Amino acid sequence: MIDRAIPLLYLAAAVSFILALMWLSAVATARRGVLVGVAGMALAVCGTLLRPEIVNYRWIAAAFVAGTVIGVPMAMMPMTAVPQRTALSHAFGALAAALVGTAEYYLRAPGIDRFTMGALSIEVLLGFLTFTASLMAFGKLQEVLPTRPITYRNQNVLNLSLFGLAAGAGAYLVVRPDTAWLFPLFIAMALLFGVLLILPIGGADMPTVISLLNSYAGLSAAAMGFVLNNKLLIIAGALDGSSGFILSVIMCRAMNRSFTNVLFGAFGQVQAGAASEPERRTARSATPEEAVDILRAASRVIVVPGYGMAVAQAQHKVRELYDALTKAGVDVKFAIHPVAGRMPGHMNVLLAEADIPYDKLMEMDDVNSEFSQTDVALVIGANDVTNPAARHDRGSPIYGMPILDVDKARTVMVVKRSMSPGFAGIDNELYYMDRTLMVFGDAKAVVGGIVKELAGAAG
Amino acid sequence: MSADLELGLYVFVLATFLGFQLIRRVSPLLHTPLMSLTNAISAIAVVGSILVAGEQKTELSTVLGTLAVACSMINIVGGYLITYRMLRMFRKSGKGGS
Numbered sequence: 001m002i003d004r005a006i007p008l009l010y011l012a013a014a015v016s017f018i019l020a021l022m023w024l025s026a027v028a029t030a031r032r033g034v035l036v037g038v039a040g041m042a043l044a045v046c047g048t049l050l051r052p053e054i055v056n057y058r059w060i061a062a063a064f065v066a067g068t069v070i071g072v073p074m075a076m077m078p079m080t081a082v083p084q085r086t087a088l089s090h091a092f093g094a095l096a097a098a099l100v101g102t103a104e105y106y107l108r109a110p111g112i113d114r115f116t117m118g119a120l121s122i123e124v125l126l127g128f129l130t131f132t133a134s135l136m137a138f139g140k141l142q143e144v145l146p147t148r149p150i151t152y153r154n155q156n157v158l159n160l161s162l163f164g165l166a167a168g169a170g171a172y173l174v175v176r177p178d179t180a181w182l183f184p185l186f187i188a189m190a191l192l193f194g195v196l197l198i199l200p201i202g203g204a205d206m207p208t209v210i211s212l213l214n215s216y217a218g219l220s221a222a223a224m225g226f227v228l229n230n231k232l233l234i235i236a237g238a239l240d241g242s243s244g245f246i247l248s249v250i251m252c253r254a255m256n257r258s259f260t261n262v263l264f265g266a267f268g269q270v271q272a273g274a275a276s277e278p279e280r281r282t283a284r285s286a287t288p289e290e291a292v293d294i295l296r297a298a299s300r301v302i303v304v305p306g307y308g309m310a311v312a313q314a315q316h317k318v319r320e321l322y323d324a325l326t327k328a329g330v331d332v333k334f335a336i337h338p339v340a341g342r343m344p345g346h347m348n349v350l351l352a353e354a355d356i357p358y359d360k361l362m363e364m365d366d367v368n369s370e371f372s373q374t375d376v377a378l379v380i381g382a383n384d385v386t387n388p389a390a391r392h393d394r395g396s397p398i399y400g401m402p403i404l405d406v407d408k409a410r411t412v413m414v415v416k417r418s419m420s421p422g423f424a425g426i427d428n429e430l431y432y433m434d435r436t437l438m439v440f441g442d443a444k445a446v447v448g449g450i451v452k453e454l455a456g457a458a459g
Numbered sequence: 460m461s462a463d464l465e466l467g468l469y470v471f472v473l474a475t476f477l478g479f480q481l482i483r484r485v486s487p488l489l490h491t492p493l494m495s496l497t498n499a500i501s502a503i504a505v506v507g508s509i510l511v512a513g514e515q516k517t518e519l520s521t522v523l524g525t526l527a528v529a530c531s532m533i534n535i536v537g538g539y540l541i542t543y544r545m546l547r548m549f550r551k552s553g554k555g556g557s
Contacts, residue, residue, distance in 0.1 A: 021493075021496070026486065026489075027486075030492065033496070034539060037496060037499065045506075045535075048505070049513075055513060057513065064529075070529075075536065076540075082495075086494055086498065089534050090498065092533050093498060093502055096508055100507040103523040106519055115464050214497060214501075222471060224507045226467050228506075232506065233506060236500050238478055240478075242475045242478030243482045246479060247482070336487070343491060343494065345487060345491035348490070349545050353545075355548075357551050357552030359552055361488060
């Protein structure tokens with residue numbers, strides 16, 4: 001009786017996941033979306049535990065406890081660490097799928113039918129390569145590994161040949177599933193390819209890569225659904241796969257680049273030739289005190305946050321600045337570029353954490369027309385996404401990338417550590433405009449200084 | 460092509476299309492919570508993990524399955540919790556912080 005009801009539980013779980021994503025579309029319903037997602041997962045887990053094939057619960061219970069003990073602290077990480085946390089969780093998700101695939105191979109190996117073995121090969125290949133690729137992405141985001149692209153001669157040829165070999169091994173296993181010696185080799189190639197895939201990718205391309213790994217983790221779960229002939233897994237995996245895919249397309253578009261360029265372009269290498277300037281241009285620098293005078297005279301300010309703000313942990317000082325200016329009657333908005341930060345939407349959660357109302361966070365397409373009526377564009381830790389060269393300089397590596405039109409504001413104020421170029425490794429002509437003031441220093445200290453000065457003058 | 464494969468492919472293709480439509484409507488404001496939520500949902504791999512761990516067919520499959528259950532559980536617990544935590548931070552202007 002009970003095992004007849006299990007498919008219905010799975011169906012209810014699939015519907016819950018669809019509702020969860022539907023409700024996540026707007027802030028007002030998003031929390032309800034999470035709750036229905038939890039309910040769906042609970043149904044799926046209970047339905048599975050009730051299946052008659054399960055003969056022993058001791059190991060499952062132990063794994064539940066271990067997973068919870070690790071999962072809870074991972075949910076409590078600060079918002080600045082969310083990109084690396086996300087990369088790490090992609091690694092766990094992919095590893096789970098890969099381990100199940102491995103176990104299934106050894107359980108069914110010689111007698112497995114071709115179709116199931118095909119799905120199993122895809123599950124194991126995607127699972128293991130996503131596992132090591134996500135760990136590499138984690139290492140780069142956590143800065144345990146160098147964030148600059150690591151390149152070597154014939155890199156793309158070597159990587160693609162390795163992938164070809166791995167895929168070939170997978171295909172051979174489909175034809176001859178009894179080739180047991182090949183299976184561990186297949187796993188090893190998938191693991192190695194994951195590492196090599198991420199080596200040449202720089203920090204600024206992480207938003208695309210994280211989204212792509214999200215997609216792969218979902219697809220390996222969907223492949224597991226084909227192996228186990230379970231529609232719930234196929235649906236949930238397909239939803240995750242399409243979500244990651246759409247996010248990576250959005251990220252690529254926001255950088256005017258293709259997938260191939262992100263994965264094989266090694267963007268962000270220091271270009272030795274481009275670094276030497278023919279003429280030395282001068283930028284105007286200003287002290288925080290001068291910045292305060294300009295801000296006080298302004299009536300409309302747009303803040304442009306970037307990864308530098310996250311690195312300096314300056315988001316709470318930025319909130320204080322927002323409060324002080326708003327109190328003084330200044331209209332303050334935030335302009336968010338789609339690839340600002342290290343993962344899609346990173347800036348939004350950082351600013352929301354600092355208690356800045358989300359209706360003040362504007363998307364690029366909505367805010368760009370407003371810069372010309374803005375007194376001060378305050379750029380904090382953003383670089384390439386504000387470079388006007390993207391609009392007119394055909395020779396620039398970032399030509400064609402959609403940017404925030406900060407140069408159209410009456411005054412541009414840039415809070416920056418030094419004149420060093422951004423991740424694209426190119427100079428930003430914004431800094432040399434007559435209307436631009438550079439305020440050098442650590443973002444947290446500079447913004448803190450401005451806030452203090454504003455408060456002192458008010459009191 | 461077997462009936463199972465055919466049905467599975469239909470489900471996969473239709474779910475992918477549905478996913479495209481649903482995800483396109485998510486505001487960029489919520490792209491980070493979106494990713495942590497889909498990450499939690501893809502921990503549905505827990506279904507296969509529980510089966511492999513609980514069937515206890517061989518020692519190897521039990522060990523691999525148990526590890527897979529633990530990995531999936533990390534993402535279920537961590538993924539839903541952090542998504543909820545993030546969403547609680549989003550507030551409109553004029554309303555007090557939470």
